[in-house]
Amino acid sequence: MVTPGNRRLARVAEAIRVELAQLLIKSVSDESLSWVTVTGVEPTPDLKHAKVFFFATGQRDQEATRRNLERKAHVLQRDLARRIKMRNTPKLSFHIDTSFDTAQRIDELLGEAGAEKARKEEATTPEKRFAELVAEAESILVACHRNPDGDAIGSLLGMSGFLRLLGKYHVAFCPDGVPRTLAFLAGVESVARELEEDEEFDLTIVVDTADEGLLPDGFPDASRRGTLVVIDHHQHYGELGDLVIRRDVAAVGQMLYELSKELVWPMDGDIAECLYASIVADTGSFRYSSTTAETHRVVAELMEQGARPWVVATALYESFSINRQRLLADVLRTLELSEDGRFAHMIATEQMLHDTGTTRADLDGMVNMGRAVDTVEISGLFRVEQNGEIKVSFRSKGRVSVAELARKFGGGGHRNAAGCTIDAKTGLEEARTRVKIEAAELLARYAWEIEGKDRLPVS
Numbered sequence: 121m122v123t124p125g126n127r128r129l130a131r132v133a134e135a136i137r138v139e140l141a142q143l144l145i146k147s148v149s150d151e152s153l154s155w156v157t158v159t160g161v162e163p164t165p166d167l168k169h170a171k172v173f174f175f176a177t178g179q180r181d182q183e184a185t186r187r188n189l190e191r192k193a194h195v196l197q198r199d200l201a202r203r204i205k206m207r208n209t210p211k212l213s214f215h216i217d218t219s220f221d222t223a224q225r226i227d228e229l230l231g232e233a234g235a236e237k238a239r240k241e242e243a244t245t246p247e248k249r250f251a252e253l254v255a256e257a258e259s260i261l262v263a264c265h266r267n268p269d270g271d272a273i274g275s276l277l278g279m280s281g282f283l284r285l286l287g288k289y290h291v292a293f294c295p296d297g298v299p300r301t302l303a304f305l306a307g308v309e310s311v312a313r314e315l316e317e318d319e320e321f322d323l324t325i326v327v328d329t330a331d332e333g334l335l336p337d338g339f340p341d342a343s344r345r346g347t348l349v350v351i352d353h354h355q356h357y358g359e360l361g362d363l364v365i366r367r368d369v370a371a372v373g374q375m376l377y378e379l380s381k382e383l384v385w386p387m388d389g390d391i392a393e394c395l396y397a398s399i400v401a402d403t404g405s406f407r408y409s410s411t412t413a414e415t416h417r418v419v420a421e422l423m424e425q426g427a428r429p430w431v432v433a434t435a436l437y438e439s440f441s442i443n444r445q446r447l448l449a450d451v452l453r454t455l456e457l458s459e460d461g462r463f464a465h466m467i468a469t470e471q472m473l474h475d476t477g478t479t480r481a482d483l484d485g486m487v488n489m490g491r492a493v494d495t496v497e498i499s500g501l502f503r504v505e506q507n508g509e510i511k512v513s514f515r516s517k518g519r520v521s522v523a524e525l526a527r528k529f530g531g532g533g534h535r536n537a538a539g540c541t542i543d544a545k546t547g548l549e550e551a552r553t554r555v556k557i558e559a560a561e562l563l564a565r566y567a568w569e570i571e572g573k574d575r576l577p578v579s
């Protein structure tokens with residue numbers, strides 16, 4: 121029977137298994153133990169003891185390995201206590217997993233070919249295939265979407281950090297450069313704004329990018345980029361990628377942390393801080409409805425690995441230039457509400473940027489100011505580009521999906537944050553009117569979520 125207690129025990133068991141697997145690879149300086157696969161952990165309900173089942177691949181004498189593990193048990197237990205915060209770390213005992221042994225013998229009987237086939241068949245999940253691609257590649261390119269935000273840069277640098285620890289030659293590519301507020305992250309200095317003209321890669325990893333149209337300028341074509349892996353978390357996406365890993369989580373930073381645990385990749389404080397920053401940025405400091413208990417668990421573990429929340433918070437939210445604050449004042453002066461008060465809209469013009477000596481990057485996050493009004497469900501910031509196009513960013517409090525609104529104008533994004541470009545021949549007023557009409561229609565459809573009243577009929 122599955123009870124909450126059972127579930128907790130299963131979670132503890134799995135956490136111990138994952139951490140032990142990492143410890144055996146990293147901190148035990150004993151060749152023979154690097155072949156040990158931890159196949160299962162069985163803690164007692166009081167968590168005082170835990171049986172660890174293992175199998176040592178390719179080792180004839182499993183019993184010798186078991187004795188070796190028992191000798192190292194206290195070291196492993198101490199390291200485990202550092203990595204898993206528990207009041208008491210269970211005392212470990214090691215047991216040979218005989219069921220695993222049998223499977224292994226069958227492989228041996230089948231010979232090398234059989235083992236190889238089994239190994240290939242095992243690599244069926246995109247995650248395992250990704251691990252193989254990284255292991256095989258000699259040169260790797262890492263990139264993120266154009267106009268990068270905190271999640272894009274945090275996960276770009278996080279991925280780059282993992283490749284560094286794995287000893288992989290790679291280039292972290294971001295032609296738009298790193299926004300000022302993110303310049304504190306470790307590894308920023310190694311980000312390339314352009315690529316060698318003829319450089320070819322075995323593998324290209326693109327993070328936080330849902331669609332081909334969001335790839336940055338200068339992104340290499342298929343002849344130079346090798347296998348293209350996309351690691352992403354957007355609800356709506358295009359066809360991009362030879363291999364795609366996509367999960368419904370708050371940020372790609374969270375995904376990368378989960379992936380690195382599953383693949384038993386090494387980790388350090390610099391990587392932890394990049395991934396932490398990416399999660400803080402994409403959850404609006406844990407305020408958006410995309411934030412889950414799992415997000416907080418991941419963040420807690422990132423802090424244990426060295427991420428410093430106050431450093432990230434100060435850099436992201438309390439390091440604006442005075443010019444940016446003056447621009448904010450100008451933009452806020454344009455704030456207007458729809459008649460029902462549910463849609464807030466603001467405008468930013470080239471003139472404002474010019475007058476305050478700021479750039480478009482300084483507008484990042486300002487759309488949130490509209491949403492912060494009590495009656496408002498969704499807010500939009502209209503930005504008039506030099507070429508006359510009008511870019512709109514949307515934010516929602518979470519009850520209404522602004523991705524739907526952006527899609528009406530050929531854009532996209534998440535439930536809470538989305539954007540689009542409107543080719544409004546007659547200018548800003550036309551664009552604003554069109555968006556207001558669609559926003560009103562959307563808010564009417566979501567009336568039930570907003571007020572808890574009956575849903576209006578959808579035509």
Ligand SMILES: [Mn+2]
Binds near residue numbers: 271371402
């Ligand atoms: Mn993201």
